[in-house]
């Protein structure tokens with residue numbers, strides 16, 4: 001067996017462990033962050049559980065920490081009170097980024113983890129089966145329910161050799177993205193193996209599994225070996241270590257061989273993480289902004305490398321250089337070693353230990369600016385500036401550009417010896433609250449609800465036949481950032497009617513009004529999309545808010561995994577075109593009828609779409625399990641649970 005299937009079989013609740021089949025998994029640990037967490041906990045509250053049923057659930061606050069207006073702080077207070085009541089560990093704002101913190105303090109090899117954040121696979125760096133999910137799926141897991149996925153096909157990435165000075169883990173994952181692209185990998189897991197694995201420390205492995213998300217895979221995983229043990233020992237958690245690896249004769253869908261010694265410094269070019277080029281091919285390009293941080297590259301290893309490279313140097317006068325550390329532990333360790341001041345002396349703008357710039361809620365670049373970032377996503381406009389050109393690079397490439405003012409090959413610049421983490425990190429868990437009541441909770445604790453914290457809207461049962469309109473037609477690789485923008489709009493995450501005003505704002509700001517008018521007239525809204533619809537963030541608001549606006553179906557060429565699951569959870573049917581030519585024939589505004597919608601969903605999944613303008617009809621298909629059919633027919637998972645609870649006295 002490969003490692004992935006070993007982890008799956010140890011957690012299998014039901015289903016056949018055959019690639020392509022739906023399986024239910026027991027979830028040991030969950031994590032949430034504030035931007036998706038409020039909705040997840042509102043849903044969890046509605047489920048009526050008295051406390052969390054997992055081994056460990058942690059609620060992090062790292063996304064909305066800019067706090068312009070009262071909304072973010074109210075959300076933090078809500079999350080803190082929910083954590084106390086239901087037995088969840090609460091990570092206070094300022095403690096750091098969820099994935100970095102979870103790796104440092106809680107992740108355990110061999111355990112399952114789901115998180116309401118698409119970069120949860122970071123945990124794969126220590127041999128966890130860690131997956132991103134919609135908030136509602138995390139709520140179900142916290143209430144003791146299983147998590148459903150399609151049993152994956154497993155690709156083996158066979159690593160040999162060792163990285164050259166100036167080349168690091170970010171370049172490795174960019175090389176994997178160059179090979180596999182950012183779409184077409186739904187249902188896959190990337191499993192790393194081979195003699196090169198031992199040369200990568202845990203933070204480097206975590207960079208690779210973190211950004212593996214951009215491939216669109218279910219997750220990525222590394223074996224748990226002596227290096228993993230060393231990392232856990234440095235965190236004072238050696239007892240959490242277990243050795244894990246694939247059997248020598250394990251089966252894989254395919255093997256990709258990568259000689260680490262041949263990996264070159266790389267960059268993901270605007271506007272997609274899959275748009276990869278070598279740094280050498282971009283050398284000399286003028287750079288306006290450089291930002292180091294995000295859950296991909298904000299570890300002790302990364303920031304110490306940056307601090308050493310900057311020693312005694314100054315940032316180029318035309319570059320704005322910011323650093324957002326991944327955790328307090330990283331900051332304290334660099335301070336202890338006297339290295340944090342290298343950053344300040346060089347002219348860095350020290351940012352909060354949080355997502356910050358990565359989610360576009362501050363540090364937006366100027367008009368047409370070139371921004372080099374160590375983060376994992378460069379979707380158009382995500383930085384807050386539509387015309388900005390964002391390149392994703394390693395910390396080494398970031399420093400090289402920050403010093404020279406132009407894209408510079410770090411292997412041609414001065415390099416430093418590989419950073420090794422200390423035998424023992426300084427450990428201070430004081431910003432994790434409610435550890436002593438974890439799993440138990442304080443049942444009589446009061447929940448703090450500010451005025452911006454709304455209700456979770458209910459879905460309505462799927463109609464037998466649906467008169468509908470193509471409310472929008474979009475192209476390929478539409479991300480959840482296009483559908484439900486973050487940045488300045490993030491503060492409305494807890495208030496669906498308000499946040500819904502911004503659905504598709506960057507693509508077509510009239511979408512909201514049109515949808516509500518249709519909804520009032522009894523006409524369903526349909527989204528027509530190309531390949532890889534819903535890539536990127538796990539935010540379930542990209543399904544929940546469209547549901548609120550009366551969207552009943554998506555007709556797409558392909559849909560990404562987490563978004564497809566979210567659509568089902570919110571009662572929106574994820575149809576695929578049987579003939580992609582039918583996509584071309586549709587126009588925005590087309591009036592449609594789906595005459596057999598409910599019967600199709602209940603039956604084979606094949607539905608008819610009649611187009612008034614052309615008089616033609618065509619077929620679309622949703623591949624659904626019985627579980628998903630029942631959810632869709634009820635109008636979503638919450639509606640289904642409500643109906644079930646009425647049915648059971």
Ligand code: MIC
Nearest residue numbers: 035036117118119537538539
């Ligand atoms: C992201 O990187 O896009 C986010 C913001 O972390 C999201 C979650 C969210 O939208 O709240 C993710 O990756 O799932």
Ligand code: SF4
Nearest residue numbers: 119294295355358359
């Ligand atoms: Fe935060 Fe960025 Fe990581 Fe998302 S990708 S969790 S916004 S740091």
